[in-house]
Amino acid sequence: MSNYIRLxxxxxxxxxxxxxxxxxxxxxxxxxxxxxxxxxFISILPLFFMVMGMTNxxxxxxxxxxQEGLVLVLGFWITAMAIFFFGIFYVINVFYFSGDIENLxxxxxxxxxxxxxxxxxxxxxxxxxxxxxxxxxxxxxGIKSSGGIPYIIYAIIVFITxxxxxIVYAAILNMIIMRFTNIGKRRDLFRMIxxxxxxxxxxxFNVIIQRFVNNNMSPEQLQKMLVEGNNSLVSISNSIxxxxxxxxxxxxxxxxxRALVNFGFYAAFTIVLIVxxxxxxxxxxxxxxxxVSETSSKRRRLSSKEYEKNVIQTPIIxxxxxxxxxxxxxTPIYFMNCILMNFLWPxxxxxxxxxxxxxxxxxxxxxxxxxxxxxAGIILVVSFGISIFVxxxxxxxxxxxxxxxxxxxxxxxxxxxxxxxxxAKVLSGVIVSLVGTISMFLIAxxxxxxxxxxxxxxxxxxxxxxxxxxxxxxxxDLRAPKLDWDNEQKAVKQNFNSVISMMACIxxxxxxxxxLVVFKLSVMPVFAIIISAYLLxxxxxxxxxxxxxxxxxxxxxA
Amino acid sequence: xxEINNVSKSYNTKGKAVDSLNITIPNGEIIxxxxxxxxxxxxxxxxxxxxxxxxxxxxxxNGIDINEKPLEAxxxxxxxxxxxxxxxxxxxxxxxxxxxxxxxxxxxxxxxRIDELSGRFEMTxxxxxxxxxxxxxxxxxxxxxxxxxxxxxxxxxxxxxxxxDPKSSFLLKEMMREHANSGKTVFFSTHVLEVAEKVCxxxxxxxxxxxLYYGTVHEMRNNLKTDESLEKMFLEMTENE
Ligand SMILES: Nc1ncnc2c1ncn2[C@@H]1O[C@H](COP(=O)(O)OP(=O)(O)OP(=O)(O)O)[C@@H](O)[C@H]1O
Ligand SMILES: [Mg+2]
Numbered sequence: 001m002s003n004y005i006r007l008x009x010x011x012x013x014x015x016x017x018x019x020x021x022x023x024x025x026x027x028x029x030x031x032x033x034x035x036x037x038x039x040x041f042i043s044i045l046p047l048f049f050m051v052m053g054m055t056n057x058x059x060x061x062x063x064x065x066x067q068e069g070l071v072l073v074l075g076f077w078i079t080a081m082a083i084f085f086f087g088i089f090y091v092i093n094v095f096y097f098s099g100d101i102e103n104l105x106x107x108x109x110x111x112x113x114x115x116x117x118x119x120x121x122x123x124x125x126x127x128x129x130x131x132x133x134x135x136x137x138x139x140x141x142g143i144k145s146s147g148g149i150p151y152i153i154y155a156i157i158v159f160i161t162x163x164x165x166x167i168v169y170a171a172i173l174n175m176i177i178m179r180f181t182n183i184g185k186r187r188d189l190f191r192m193i194x195x196x197x198x199x200x201x202x203x204x205f206n207v208i209i210q211r212f213v214n215n216n217m218s219p220e221q222l223q224k225m226l227v228e229g230n231n232s233l234v235s236i237s238n239s240i241x242x243x244x245x246x247x248x249x250x251x252x253x254x255x256x257x258r259a260l261v262n263f264g265f266y267a268a269f270t271i272v273l274i275v276x277x278x279x280x281x282x283x284x285x286x287x288x289x290x291x292v293s294e295t296s297s298k299r300r301r302l303s304s305k306e307y308e309k310n311v312i313q314t315p316i317i318x319x320x321x322x323x324x325x326x327x328x329x330x331t332p333i334y335f336m337n338c339i340l341m342n343f344l345w346p347x348x349x350x351x352x353x354x355x356x357x358x359x360x361x362x363x364x365x366x367x368x369x370x371x372x373x374x375x376a377g378i379i380l381v382v383s384f385g386i387s388i389f390v391x392x393x394x395x396x397x398x399x400x401x402x403x404x405x406x407x408x409x410x411x412x413x414x415x416x417x418x419x420x421x422x423x424a425k426v427l428s429g430v431i432v433s434l435v436g437t438i439s440m441f442l443i444a445x446x447x448x449x450x451x452x453x454x455x456x457x458x459x460x461x462x463x464x465x466x467x468x469x470x471x472x473x474x475x476x477d478l479r480a481p482k483l484d485w486d487n488e489q490k491a492v493k494q495n496f497n498s499v500i501s502m503m504a505c506i507x508x509x510x511x512x513x514x515x516l517v518v519f520k521l522s523v524m525p526v527f528a529i530i531i532s533a534y535l536l537x538x539x540x541x542x543x544x545x546x547x548x549x550x551x552x553x554x555x556x557x558a
Numbered sequence: 559x560x561e562i563n564n565v566s567k568s569y570n571t572k573g574k575a576v577d578s579l580n581i582t583i584p585n586g587e588i589i590x591x592x593x594x595x596x597x598x599x600x601x602x603x604x605x606x607x608x609x610x611x612x613x614x615x616x617x618x619x620n621g622i623d624i625n626e627k628p629l630e631a632x633x634x635x636x637x638x639x640x641x642x643x644x645x646x647x648x649x650x651x652x653x654x655x656x657x658x659x660x661x662x663x664x665x666x667x668x669x670x671r672i673d674e675l676s677g678r679f680e681m682t683x684x685x686x687x688x689x690x691x692x693x694x695x696x697x698x699x700x701x702x703x704x705x706x707x708x709x710x711x712x713x714x715x716x717x718x719x720x721x722x723d724p725k726s727s728f729l730l731k732e733m734m735r736e737h738a739n740s741g742k743t744v745f746f747s748t749h750v751l752e753v754a755e756k757v758c759x760x761x762x763x764x765x766x767x768x769x770l771y772y773g774t775v776h777e778m779r780n781n782l783k784t785d786e787s788l789e790k791m792f793l794e795m796t797e798n799e
Contacts (some may be wrong), residue, residue, distance in 0.1 A: 302651065306686065309659075310651045311669050319659035323648065330647040330688075340575035407644045414660050415605040415632035558609045 003109055007117035012124065015102070036500060038170065041505050055140035066299050068145070069252035075137030076244040080166045082133060083126050087163075087170030089336055090125070090493075094118050095285075096178055096292050096333050099487025111285040112278040119167065119277070126163040134159060141251070150254035156264060158247050161414035164270050165243050168277045173198055175280060178288035196340070197349065243269040316416060317424050324428035327403075330394065333488040334403070342394040342436040371449045376523035379450075381516045383441065383458035384530055385509065387465035390440075391433035392505035395498035398473030400425040401481035401556070402491045408483050418553040419546055422474060426545075429470040430463075437462040457527050464534035465509075472508075472543035473501040478545075478552040508537075559585050559743055560606060560712060565615030566767075575601045576694045577583065577767035579615070583745050590758035591747040592767055594796050598767040599747040600640055603716050606745075607637045619712055633661070635712035636705030640720075640747075642697040646690035650681065650700050653689060654707050661708030668707060675703045680724060681693050695721040713737060715746035719753060755788045765796045 055071055064069040095118050104114055139157045145151070181194035246266035250259040314322070328334045392398075404411060411421055414490070438459055445455045477497045485491050492498065512533055516526055560583040567576040576598045583589045590598050590698055604610040606617055608624050608631065611674070617624045622631040645653050651672070658668040676682045679699045689697060698721050705713065719727045734744045734757060754761050755775055763771040771778060775788055782791060 151712060295688045295691040297684070297691035299683055299687060301683050302686045307651070307669075310649075311655055311665070311672060313663070313665040313668070314655075314659050316659050316662070319656055323645075323652075323656055326652070327645075327647050406641075406767045409604070409609045409639065410644060413637050415629050416660055417629055558604070 001110060002456065004113045004116045007104075007109070007113060008120045011100070011117055011121045033151045036496070040503065043507060047132055051133065051136040052140045056144065059141065059144050063445055065145075068141075069248055072248040073244065073266075075134060075141075076162065076248060077241065079130060079134045079137075079162060080241045080244060083129055083163045084124050084166035084170055086129065087122070087126070087167045088174065089168065089341075090122055091174045092178070092336065093333055093489045093493060094122055095174065097290055097487075098489045101289055101292065105286075105290065111282050114425060115171075115278065115281040117286055119171065122167055123163055126167065127159075130159060130163065132172050134162065138251075145252070145254070147254040150259070151251060154247075154254055154259070158251065159265075159288060160268075161245070161270055162247070165241055165273055168273045171277055172346065173201070173386070173424050175284040175288060178292075179284040182288050182291060317420055317427075320416070320421070320424035321431065323430045324400070326433065328428070328432065331488055334492060337492045338396045338399075339432065342390060342396075342432060343439070371451065373451070373523075376451075376454055377521050377526045378517065379454060380461060380523055380526050380530070381513055382456055384461045384465055385513055386440070387437045387458075387462035387507040388505055390436055390471060391429070391466045391469040392435060392440040392473070392502045394429075394436070395473065395492060395495075395502070396432055397426055397429035397470035398477050398498040398501035399492045399495055400429065400474055401553075402483060402485075402495050402497060403488070404481075405483050405485055405491060406558075408481070408556060411553075412556075412558055418550045422430055422478075422545055422549055422553065426467075426470045426474055429473065430466050433466040433470070434463065437466065447472065454523070457523065461527065461530050461534075462537065464531060466539070467538050468509075468534055469501070469505045471545060472505050473498075475541070475545055475549055476501040476504065478549050478556075481556060483556075483558075559573070559618075559620055560585060560714075560745060561616075561618040561621075562602070562606070563616045563618075565602075565605060565612045565617060567605060567610060567613050569601075576605070576612075576769045579764075579767075579769060581769060581772050583743055583764055585682065585743055586738055586741045587759040588734050588744040588757055589746075590754035590761040591745065591764065592751070592754055592761055592792065593616055593747075593748075593764035597796075599764060600716055601767075602764070603637075603714060603745075603747065607635065607714060608632055634710060635714050636703050636708060636710035638698075638705055638713075638715040638718050640716040642694070642701040642721075644689075644701070647688055649686055649688050649693070651685040653700060654685075654704055657704040658707050661706050662708075671707050671709070672703075675706055678729060679703060688759045695723055698722055699726060712743045715743065715744070717747055717748060717749065719748060727753075751788045751792055761788075763792065763795060 053073065058071050059068050060073070062070050093116070138159060138381075140154060142151050147155075177198045179196040186260050187409065243266045244263040246269065250263040250266065253259050401408070441450070441455050441458045441462070444450045446453065450458075480497070482491060482495045482497065512530075521529070562579050562581050562583075565576060565579045566574055568574040571604075579602060591602070593599050601610065605612045606619070606624065608628055611625065612725040619631045619634045622634060648656065654672050655668065658672075663671070672685075675726065676685055678701075681696065681699055681703065684692065684696065689700060698718070702715075702718060705715075718730060722730065731753070734746075738744050738759070758775070760772065760774050760776075762769060778791060779785060780786075784791070
């Protein structure tokens with residue numbers, strides 16, 4: 001136990017210690033960072049109040065049929081799903097690919113102690129996710145239902161413990177995949193394929209469970225329960241997270257005995273899962289994690305054909321771009337956070353539809369919208385918005401300097417100008433993002449019969465979007481790159497630059513997109529406005545990078 | 559040729575890591591750079607290569623100022639850093655080809671050089687594997703090969719022998735000699751005094767950021783009027799400070 005606590009403390013200190021650049025800071029820098037925190041906080045507040053407002057609205061509607069508890073169920077479900085999906089990435093990064101593993105393995109620690117500590121760190125990080133989804137729901141519901149002190153107590157415990165179940169699911173899934181892909185000579189390749197398969201299984205599993213649960217009721221039964229009121233629907237409306245239902249019941253009737261009983265179920269389920277997780281961990285963890293850093297190697301002479309293929313002169317910018325993209329694909333943490341993420345968003349958008357039994361109905365409606373000329377203007381705006389979102393969240397440009405880490409000195413002694421290096425990094429981000437967005441539009445074209453001219457316009461607008469996010473991203477990273485990391489995880493995930501750049505991009509894009517939506521322009525004007533506005537913005541950003549950006553790069557000390 | 563004029567550098571307000579350094583490293587010679595841990599060797603080398611900028615003073619490589627014309631100056635030298643752990647996810651061959659692209663080496667020439675170098679360093683069989691699968695010494699060798707593939711006129715090496723096996727270390731010393739004999743420059747730091755004594759035309763000894771001695775080992779003996787080993791002299795000199 002004491003080992004577990006000690007380890008947790010060290011991991012936390014190591015992780016939180018420097019989400020920003022370097023260690024010691026001047027006062028001016030500290031002030032700048034305080035302002036940044038404030039900026040992040042303020043720009044997130046609207047989201048917080050939006051969720052509160054939505055909760056209130058749904059609460060009022062549902063309370064008319066005395067089923068207001070469903071709001072909690074919905075809030076819990078969204079929170080748990082979000083934590084589960086991000087948890088899959090998180091767990092694989094923190095449990096398997098983080099650099100500290102090699103230092104931990106030689107220590108006399110049990111697998112469950114390492115797992116427990118890493119689990120706790122993950123849990124604490126997830127509280128940040130919860131702040132924006134679960135917290136406003138809990139607050140709104142508490143005020144509306146005036147549950148009093150018992151509600152507050154239950155709510156606090158639920159806030160602290162709710163992420164446990166989804167993280168355990170994510171962890172078990174990963175442990176199984178990692179255990180059984182940790183074989184053979186090409187294990188790094190196996191791993192990546194295993195990771196993708198795991199993701200697909202998780203999504204598929206969830207869809208099936210959703211259907212099953214929802215279809216399992218006859219309409220008459222459903223009707224009867226609906227009329228019954230008294231939050232009767234809460235008890236049946238749960239999916240792969242049964243404990244959430246118990247918690248919701250406890251919170252809808254906090255003063256009553258049944259709250260206590262249901263809360264007992266909630267606690268019991270959570271504890272049983274923790275025990276299962278630790279027991280499985282003892283069996284699977286070491287077998288999966290040992291040798292995780294091994295690289296497959298052939299150790300044989302290159303054939304003259306391979307040699308000819310590899311040794312060719314390439315213009316330096318192109319060569320640099322290829323190098324960047326190779327590293328993104330070959331480093332598991334970069335692959336998962338930057339590359340996979342880039343292609344996963346469309347899937348995230350589709351899950352809620354697929355999970356719903358009437359989903360195909362909904363699909364049909366969306367297809368109809370997509371292929372209807374009347375909506376072309378708005379569709380182009382949405383495509384542009386999605387392009388911004390996808391390329392801003394893959395963080396490729398926003399971490400491109402940070403990813404160099406301690407090896408940043410290489411960039412300083414090679415005879416390649418900072419301008420060229422910046423542009424090569426920008427372009428590598430642009431290319432990867434574009435492959436993601438273009439394939440998305442092509443799929444939309446094939447599946448939903450989006451008209452060809454609209455696909456072409458979307459792709460053109462997407463080029464503008466992707467350039468924009470990449471320029472912003474690298475500029476923010478140049479300001480204060482996080483170079484002082486000991487594992488790659490810290491360069492991409494625990495890097496504040498990617499958050500700031502994401503928000504800056506979305507904020508600026510929202511300013512330009514909202515008016516287009518409000519004025520309901522038709523497609524050609526929308527296209528003309530987006531292209532001309534972003535040509536201008538991108539040109540200015542380019543100039544900024546080539547002047548200020550280059551100076552910032554020169555100032556980075558290795 | 560490397561000219562270092564009155565160069566100083568401090569990392570923080572307390573004390574200087576390098577203090578008013580003045581040395582000129584001529585063509586056609588191998589210069590060894592010696593000094594205790596933390597003496598300022600790596601800091602000096604980082605300033606020469608443009609990784610750090612000097613607080614004061616100027617540095618010229620083949621007559622080109624590293625601050626005024628950084629790109630031109632950087633084309634003059636090849637650099638082996640003290641830690642060879644870089645580009646671990648690239649294959650050896652990809653790394654060498656990338657370096658050749660950066661320094662604009664023609665296709666034919668790089669083929670010929672990579673072929674020859676990998677043969678001499680016994681790396682032919684591992685070029686197709688990722689650098690992360692290399693041992694420390696193999697990583698050191700691939701970085702050295704990355705420098706030699708663009709054949710710079712000035713070699714700047716930070717502790718290049720660390721981790722090399724006797725054969726490779728012998729080979730590197732031989733290549734340094736050839737390079738100097740062809741009228742070019744070699745500047746390297748080392749902790750191995752025998753190497754310094756045997757291969758260097760001159761040595762520079764630095765301690766606490768200041769140059770204590772710059773000249774041949776022979777001159778040093780004459781000055782001190784002893785026939786002690788370099789080791790003895792080195793220890794006494796850095797002790798007395
Ligand atoms: N990044 C840094 N930040 C602050 N101080 C540093 C940094 N790098 C080096 N120093 C300090 O500068 C001085 C010179 O260090 P340097 O690395 O140049 O020594 P060195 O001669 O290369 O030593 P070694 O033989 O151990 O490699 C030392 O006092 C060291 O503590
Ligand atoms: Mg050193």
